[in-house]
Amino acid sequence: MDRSVHEQYIKRCFSLARKGMGTVSPNPLVGSVIVKDNIILGEGNHEFYGGPHAEPNAIANCKEDRSGATLYCNLEPCCHTNKQTPPCVNTIIKNKIKRVVISNLDPNPNVSGNGVKLLEDAGLEVIVGVLEEEGRELNEAFFKFIQTNKPFVHIKLAQTLDGKIATDTGDSKWISNDSARVIVHEWRLKHDAVLVGRNTLSKDNPTLNIRMGVDSKGKVPYRIVMGSVDKMDLSFNLFSDKWSDRTIIATTVKSYNNASDAQLEHIKNNGISVVFTELINGSMDLELLLKKLGKLKITSVLVEGGKSVITSFINQKQYDKISFFVCPKIIGNGISYYENENLTNMKDAISFEKTRVENIDNQVLIHAYKNLEAKCLQD
Ligand code: AOF
Ligand code: ZN
Numbered sequence: 514m515d516r517s518v519h520e521q522y523i524k525r526c527f528s529l530a531r532k533g534m535g536t537v538s539p540n541p542l543v544g545s546v547i548v549k550d551n552i553i554l555g556e557g558n559h560e561f562y563g564g565p566h567a568e569p570n571a572i573a574n575c576k577e578d579r580s581g582a583t584l585y586c587n588l589e590p591c592c593h594t595n596k597q598t599p600p601c602v603n604t605i606i607k608n609k610i611k612r613v614v615i616s617n618l619d620p621n622p623n624v625s626g627n628g629v630k631l632l633e634d635a636g637l638e639v640i641v642g643v644l645e646e647e648g649r650e651l652n653e654a655f656f657k658f659i660q661t662n663k664p665f666v667h668i669k670l671a672q673t674l675d676g677k678i679a680t681d682t683g684d685s686k687w688i689s690n691d692s693a694r695v696i697v698h699e700w701r702l703k704h705d706a707v708l709v710g711r712n713t714l715s716k717d718n719p720t721l722n723i724r725m726g727v728d729s730k731g732k733v734p735y736r737i738v739m740g741s742v743d744k745m746d747l748s749f750n751l752f753s754d755k756w757s758d759r760t761i762i763a764t765t766v767k768s769y770n771n772a773s774d775a776q777l778e779h780i781k782n783n784g785i786s787v788v789f790t791e792l793i794n795g796s797m798d799l800e801l802l803l804k805k806l807g808k809l810k811i812t813s814v815l816v817e818g819g820k821s822v823i824t825s826f827i828n829q830k831q832y833d834k835i836s837f838f839v840c841p842k843i844i845g846n847g848i849s850y851y852e853n854e855n856l857t858n859m860k861d862a863i864s865f866e867k868t869r870v871e872n873i874d875n876q877v878l879i880h881a882y883k884n885l886e887a888k889c890l891q892d
Contacts, residue, residue, distance in 0.1 A: 526586060526587040526616070536560065544586070545571035547575055549577075555579065556571055557569070564598075583610070583611065584612070585615075586614075587617065588617055589629055593621075593627075602632055606632070612639070662807040666816060666832040666833050669816070678818065688840050692874035702723050702727060702730070704734060705811045707737065707816075710818070719817075738762050740764065742780075747776055757783035757785055761788055762788070764788075764790070793829075799826060816832070820848055836881075866881070866885070
């Protein structure tokens with residue numbers, strides 16, 4: 514069959530999969546479509562963590578006999594049993610599906626090609642790798658998390674044309690327009706956690722919840738504040754609003770020991786969590802922090818600034834992707850998002866790969882991935 518036909522149905526799987534954003538983590542986003550004689554018989558997606566997978570949902574939604582049909586799915590059907598739901602390969606075989614077309618092998622080491630093998634052993638035709646890159650990007654957080662036990666780190670920033678994220682006084686409301694900010698709120702739904710530093714906390718008193726007309730599905734992401742807890746004013750929104758049990762303070766033991774009794778009492782009474790990391794060369798050890806967040810099943814972190822936080826993630830090479838909103842304004846003074854006085858030669862510049870550009874309502878949105886080949890300042 515023409516590959517473009519497969520691509521159409523896999524694209525439909527991607528759309529169905531996206532419906533699970535905000536509710537399926539730490540599982541992947543998965544959609545499935547069942548097709549016979551060019552007619553869609555049924556569709557489904559993985560709707561929430563612990564719930565049925567996309568393939569059995571699509572099969573259950575078929576209005577007609579699905580024997581001999583093709584099942585499309587963006588992820589390889591699962592085959593393992595040490596988990597919450599029964600293996601999808603058994604359901605597919607039992608329902609006499611003839612062919613399975615997928616985008617990505619499941620990077621989960623319990624599956625990882627074994628699902629395909631079982632289907633082929635049962636006599637089904639399996640086609641792997643349709644729109645593989647897009648499928649991988651859709652589930653980039655799941656791919657990183659399942660392979661490293663550390664969350665996917667996505668830095669987002671809004672900058673002026675002259676590269677500033679705030680004026681010299683720290684004012685940043687607003688650099689980007691509403692259209693850009695809606696996208697950021699969608700990203701808050703997509704990510705398990707949002708992270709800021711102590712400066713952003715005291716400058717903006719953010720809420721870090723999901724608004725701007727984006728359906729939050731009742732979710733408030735984990736809200737991580739990184740910095741010295743003993744210097745934090747705990748009257749800010751993140752520590753006192755009704756979602757304070759979704760707030761995590763990332764700090765050092767030393768700083769925690771210096772916190773006042775009143776601060777510790779406030780943390781306890783408001784259900785705020787504390788995660789310890791250590792200092793390396795004066796900044797927080799982010800690899801250790803990410804490992805600890807991974808243990809909490811946080812698969813993705815959206816880093817929303819400011820300068821010192823972004824600089825630490827870049828210098829420690831603990832990020833995967835940066836999205837820059839470049840906005841049509843210049844201010845002639847202000848704060849940059851990255852500072853490095855030791856970087857004097859262009860050959861040492863932080864470089865990126867797989868860049869992609871979008872136009873968002875008169876603003877340029879540039880997505881860039883960490884250059885895995887490049888050497889970093891710490892190497
Ligand atoms: C699929 N279809 O829709 C999803 C899959 O605990 P469970 O039973 O939900 O299993 C989670 C694992 O199953 C997850 O780590 C991933 O490997 C796979 N996810 N597989 O066939 C789906 N969501
Ligand atoms: Zn499954």
